[in-house]
Amino acid sequence: MRRHTVTTAVANPRTGGSGGSTAVAARARQVVKAYGAGETRVVALDHVDVDIARGAFTAIMGPSGSGKSTLMHCMAGLDSVTSGQVWIGGTELSSLKEKKLTQLRRDKIGFIFQAFNLLPTLNALENITLPMDIAGRKPDREWLDRVVETVGLSGRLKHRPNQLSGGQQQRVAVARALAARPEIIFGDEPTGNLDSRAGAEVLGFLRNSVDELGQTIVMVTHDPVAASYADRVLYLADGRIVDEMQRPTAEAVLDRMKAFDTFGRVS
């Protein structure tokens, strides 16, 4: 039986730390995130090193409270780190002032959350282009058509969210994230609110967007089936990356999770 060892999820440790390598869309180095102080201090991330490969689909798994959402939020610039560094492309986030950080989140990062976060008064197309409208950017029509086709929404663009199924609404949220051609998309349980069929559909479209559009996606999930759509699974336990798996299958992910439960968490 394999032992849990703390591992660095770094694609190429020899070149690690330089930032901006074209093969890496996002990078974390020695990231610590602590909440509170004194006796109530919680170390949610404990010196995490990770490279997110460009054009790949990465899943982040681990028990409740292991730091998955915190890692995602720190890598997406939604939360600051206590120490360590995070890069999106060649940009190191802690060096940015709030205004530049907001701009980077808007221009370089796409988000897909469990709740679809669509505006009820706008139709599907208007929801998809809203972030670009707010940023005053003209959508690239050809790209938009490809995105809409990739996520299978061609016949639904004039529908408002309440005229769409949950799966279709989440596909609108996926298209919205893809439309601006972000450097990277972060998803926090993007299929958490969907039944298994609609979830499979959305995961299939996320997979397509990696294979056909070259998108980079990072997704937090508890679900081994969802993780099996990814190219690589990172396992967090107690704020550290303890393992990873390439080309996961649902069975292999489930087995690995069972092994973690049997042997307890890394402390």
Ligand SMILES: Nc1ncnc2c1ncn2[C@@H]1O[C@H](COP(=O)(O)OP(=O)(O)OP(=O)(O)O)[C@@H](O)[C@H]1O
């Ligand atoms: N705002 C906060 N203040 C204090 N502690 C926090 C805060 N946010 C998270 N934590 C703590 O940090 C640790 C990691 O939390 P996080 O939400 O990242 O875990 P998770 O793996 O995403 O969990 P889950 O699967 O339950 O969503 C937990 O111990 C949590 O209690």
